Amino acid sequence: MRGAVLHTSPGELVIEDLTIDKPGPNEVLINTTHAGLCHSDLHFMDGHWPVAQSMVMGHESAGVVAAVGDDVTYVAPGDHVITCVSMWCGVCRMCLQGKPYLCLDADSMRSGRPTPSLTFEDGRPCTAFAGLGSFAEELLVHERAVVKIRDDMPLDRAALIGCGVTTGLGAVMRTAAVPAGSSVVVIGCGGIGLSAVQGARIVGATPIIAVDLVASKLEMARTLGATHTVDASEVDPVAAVHEITEGGADYSFEAIGLSATAEQSWHMIGIGGTATIIGMLPMNSEVTIPGGHIIMSEKKLQGSLMGGNRFRLDMPKFIDLYLDGRLKLDEMVSATIDIGEVNDGYAAMKAGETLRSVIAF
Template structure:
């Protein structure tokens, strides 16, 4: 099969002929239909996060089950599915206490470099990425890395739910638990930021302030539910937000992944407000906060891993929101591309020309 392989950081992906193993116990072989180009992949491509190489990247995807291994009870051939990197064991303390997104069971959620699911004729290892590797025509995953979905859901839109949408909306619904009428700020109008904005609208937030430097993305944010737009290129975004809200921000979501914007999310908060970090701040980077703000204002800052999801519950609900016209995924897809166009797709993402490009394997 064809797959996009990262050989070295800061080098283009290379389309290679690779092989996938037959499904073993509790494993499912999926024919990949669609895969979104996510900024998280770009972080690994640029070496901001470590991962054994060479590897087949990709993790935001949907497809159709081709074959199941022994002991698989959840899925069968022909099922339409969304994959999720939040593969869970179901038995560790995190899973049994309702936090499967941070599962610690390494027999199911295999650490980087452990999986032997992919091979090639070059010799030497070819690593699976985040237990997924969806920039390939087929994926071999544990059955707890997928959710079955209704067949009337378009698979290109379903793929988006697999990472960007679940991460942004889940941060709003699950991690921060935004309440109706509250004021929300979202810093960064990329994929997860747009999902947080749309999620805040669904949650009934009274005011949703989108912050970015890209005027086109700010305009799209308004279509997805933002009530106010702040262009950070026009001056200090913290000062702009405080002027708009008179210092009454209940929730700030950082969706960029930088030290500066993480600190700004905390600085924007009103008394007892909560900053939720969704973006992937580069590995090894520290953020600095004014300690007195914790005492004086009872402000909080927290992380959110993949939207604190319980994806087998959350993803079907998001599909229902889409089909009922509340989750606006049609506006997300800027380009539908072939696997061979993947490097151009990432270049367009980095330049801010697109919100999401989706690889269409069946086109």
């Protein structure tokens, strides 16, 4: 099978011929139909986050179950599934607290098998990013990395729910639990930010302010639910948000992953507000906020990992929202590409030319 492998970081992906193992106990073999290009992979490809050498990248995918290993009862061959990085053991302290996305034993499900799941033609082992490796024609994953979905959901749209959509919606609905009528600002109108905009619309927030530097992304934000847009290349975005909200937003969401915009998200909220960081800040970066604000204004700064998801519960509901017309996914797909065009897809993302490119296998 073909897979897109990152050999060095920073570096580009190389299309390689790989061999995939048969499913062992608790494993599922999937024929990948579609995989989304998520900006999170770029943090590793560009060297901002550490990553192993010779790794199939990608983590946002959907497909059809081809085979299952011993002890697998949740899915069967022919089932349509979405994969998710939020594997969960079900028995650790975080899982028992209802936070499976913070599972303390997830790594054992990503790398616990006795033999490599992927090998190169010469027999060398190849690893799979986040235990998934979605940029490949087949996936061999732990059964707790998949959710079974209804057959009438288009798999190219379902792939988006595997990460970006769930992260953005979940940050609003689960991490911040935004009440109806709250004012919301979203910084960054890529796939995750636009999903946060949609989450704010779905829960009934108002106003919903989208901030970006690219006019086309701001236009799309209005299409997906923003009531106001701020072009940060033309005005001070913090001042603009305070003017629109008459004193600061109730909730802000940073969906870029930069210290400067994380700090802006703090300054955009008003007294009693909550700033949520969704973007992957570089590992060695720092965020500085005025100490006096924390107590005197009772403002909050928090992170959101994968939208605080419980993906086997959340993703089927997001699919229902899409099929009911309340969640818009068609508008978010800018291009459908072949696996051989994956580097071009990421180049277009970096240039701000696309929202989501989807690989069709």
